Amino acid sequence: SQQGEEDPQALSIQEGENATMNCSYKTSINNLQWYRQNSGRGLVHLILIRSNEREKHSGRLRVTLDTSKKSSSLLITASRAADTASYFCATDTEYGNKLVFGAGTILRVKS
Amino acid sequence: NAGVMQNPRHLVRRRGQEARLRCSPMKGHSHVYWYRQLPEEGLKFMVYLQKENIIDESGMPKERFSAEFPKEGPSILRIQQVVRGDSAAYFCASSPLIQGRGTEAFFGQGTRLTVV
Numbered sequence: 001s002q003q004g005e006e007d008p009q010a011l012s013i014q015e016g017e018n019a020t021m022n023c024s025y026k027t028s029i030n031n032l033q034w035y036r037q038n039s040g041r042g043l044v045h046l047i048l049i050r051s052n053e054r055e056k057h058s059g060r061l062r063v064t065l066d067t068s069k070k071s072s073s074l075l076i077t078a079s080r081a082a083d084t085a086s087y088f089c090a091t092d093t094e095y096g097n098k099l100v101f102g103a104g105t106i107l108r109v110k111s
Numbered sequence: 112n113a114g115v116m117q118n119p120r121h122l123v124r125r126r127g128q129e130a131r132l133r134c135s136p137m138k139g140h141s142h143v144y145w146y147r148q149l150p151e152e153g154l155k156f157m158v159y160l161q162k163e164n165i166i167d168e169s170g171m172p173k174e175r176f177s178a179e180f181p182k183e184g185p186s187i188l189r190i191q192q193v194v195r196g197d198s199a200a201y202f203c204a205s206s207p208l209i210q211g212r213g214t215e216a217f218f219g220q221g222t223r224l225t226v227v
Contacts, residue, residue: 042219042220045215088153102153104153
């Protein structure tokens with residue numbers, strides 16, 4: 001199965017609410033990254049958190065990493081309709097940045 | 112500095128034809144990765160290349176698929192004798208060389224291959 005697995009598979013919220021997505025993985029990692037993909041488009045890098053970090057912020061995004069539980073969460077605060085997209089976590093376990101992706105969470109923000 | 116450029120964006124091939132997908136990495140990036148995304152799924156790693164070298168092709172099907180990254184020019188993912196199951200979005204990513212730890216990979220917009 002995939003190294004990274006996100007939950008929930010789909011999330012529907014109202015504009016202004018917060019959205020939390022979780023990711024679990026199986027093996028030890030060097031870092032974990034979150035990407036966004038709008039329908040039919042490429043991936044946009046959101047944030048990278050290294051294995052020795054526990055929390056990272058970028059604008060309305062907050063990422064946590066718990067290596068003991070092999071899990072990460074992505075929090076989007078004050079969501080906007082433009083945040084509607086699929087969100088993927090990806091782990092990097094080897095030198096050279098080969099990424100292993102989860103199946104993604106589909107987020108829908110209703111205005 | 113242009114981003115990762117992939118072309119074509121959309122490609123339609125009949126069963127049995129060949130598909131060639133091109134990827135030009137970001138300027139200064141010497142590492143290229145190819146991923147495949149089936150509908151409603153995440154991206155699956157296919158191959159990792161540096162200039163003139165295949166570093167890791169553990170995700171490539173054993174037959175019909177090949178990849179190269181020549182000294183000059185873009186990286187090419189080649190699929191021979193395409194079948195309907197090859198229909199997918201193919202993404203290329205590039206990254207600079209960072210010793211010891213991974214780094215952010217920059218993705219192209221993808222090539223959507225449809226086999227009819």
